[in-house]
Amino acid sequence: MLICHMKTISLCMIVKNEEKILKRCLDSIAPLMDEIIIVDTGSTDNTKAIASLYTDKIYDFKWINDFSAARNFSFSKATMDYIYAPDADEVLDKENQEKFKLLKDALVDEVEIVQMYYVTPTSNNTVQNAQKELRPKLFKRLRTFSWIDPIHETIKTTPTIFDSDIEILHLPEGNHSKRDFSVFIDSFERGNTLSNKILRMYIKELYKCGTDEDFLKSKEIFLHFLDNTVCFKELSCALAHSYRILKDSTSFFKYALKDFATDACSEMCYEIGLFYKEIKDYNEAIIWFYNCAFEVGPIIDVEISGKKAFYELADCYQKLYKLSTPKNKEYQKMANLYKEKGDSFVLPETI
Template identity: 45%
Template sequence: MITISLCMIVKNEENVIARCLDSIENFVDEIIIVDTGSTDTTKEIAKGYTDKIFDFKWINDFSVARNYSYSKATMDYILWLDADDVILEEDRRKFKELKQTLDPTVDIVMMKYNVGLDQYNKPTLSYYRERLSRRINNYRWHEPVHEYLELNGKIVNSDICITHKNEGTSSYDRNLSIYEQIISRGKKLSVRGLYYYARELYYHQRYDDAIEYFTKFLDTEMGWVEDNIYACYHLSVCYEYKNDRTNMLNALLRSFKYDNPRAEICCQFGQYYMEASNYESAIVWYTLATQLKKPTDNWGFILHDYWGFIPSIQLCVCYARVGNMQKAIEYNDKAAELKPNDPYVVHNRRYFEACLAI
């Protein structure tokens, strides 16, 4: 059976760190906490789980801090978590089994990261991350923000999920600020940096700036295919907010350069035609979204609602607008199978009941 070092970098996580450690402490052989400047009781709480607590001066570079934490590990494999991550009960069972059965020649284990949850605690956004890595390979973290561990060797996908439960402890502007400090010093962002800086601009509703950097990223022609597709998706949303329909359409069409249609892209096409009251064309795209098979081992971002709920609820609206109430009710029922108490589902159901009562 393999041994595991848990390595974490933390700062002011007193509200969440115990929850995280409680969920994993029985499955790791060593817990290493690197504190980057806490002023609350984070370190005192951590002392209840480990004596391997190290202070590290924060220099606005996540990769440097993570590499320092990895340098303290002594077990066969290293696992990383953020303080607001947890491993839920079903995944703890799977984790225990993985630890007992993992082939020791495996270099990296990818695990799904559920970073957004709906009111039913179902994931709305997930993607794979490199969670478990063989220590002897001396893997290194790269990039100051949205850091990543280099991937090489024997890599396997696991069905274990790490669940992110954000309690609002992190600074909303931190990542954006780090990127802008890099730029202000005259340094160029990497290709990956261009993409993630654009995402930060997008989330801060700086759509003109986001458009500029998503475009710069795509124009490098060096991005990972999954990042290229989602850059096109976010570009289309930026242009939608700006009411620039021509470029919204062009961004969506550009995504086909990289791979087959994704449900997120198809739903954006549907939105494009709905905004023009072209419901027949919208139906084509939303229907296609319902027919696509959701990726299971894809390492890229998956916005789960676009692979079921959103196209169903939008098809309900589209069919109602063209006067096909039977199909409208059918798709509202399909949406209800996924989210039975969603406000849109409930509203539509009441609307149909009122129509049928007339």
């Protein structure tokens, strides 16, 4: 007879100055945990005092601008079967607490990673490209290896992943983009190779909430990795954006036209639309914003082919209306149409 014991779980969290939200997070998940480990990376508020209400396993870790190093340290302190790795701005509501408990009761040894839905309400969505997406959140602490294949046998290296229906509410208090940008730049300056995943995330965050200054600080990174064929289109978009800021039209079109050597993307159409809008050629800008919205698709920011393109179309038509003599009511009609489209745009649940 097969006897299964309920799996035990270590919560491993890294924190810094989270006094406003840490209690909310731990109240929602602590009863489901068998061990709580908090790694503090330099708090100057009451974060550690709040953490001490839930656990005595609180560790200091000197922040070195490396989230992986801090998370690896937190995982090294775990002793249970599985590790749950939340951030302080996450919350499990009552329904999903029950789902988590059912998962814990039914978890079998074969499962090495459990994915959960990461749900960010529109009001809290700062750098996300979706309202709801699966993310790995629960990890088997000790992994065993098995031989597979009846001949030319090899070790199975891909983990067994279970996609649960648990939904984690992501409720950030503010925008952490400036902190994240500094980590990207510092890692590059220390000679670290940025993975394709990190390059894409870096560019996505810049497009979501980066300033002109943030793009220009990053230009050398874009140029350094431009030969990366996997991220070539994203890097070309970021470079075109940077040179548009610098009003260097020669360099702008050098990178903008590279996108059209293959399949065009919404982001590059948007950049060209902005280029023509900035020189007050609104009719040409409208062509590119229309292509951005309706003819091609986004690769970096889903809002660019939706809300952002619609607002730019509305603005261009409004400017043409103001310039028209006599007043062209068709321009005003189109401006109102695209303003309504922009106002009604919502992020997709998943991407």
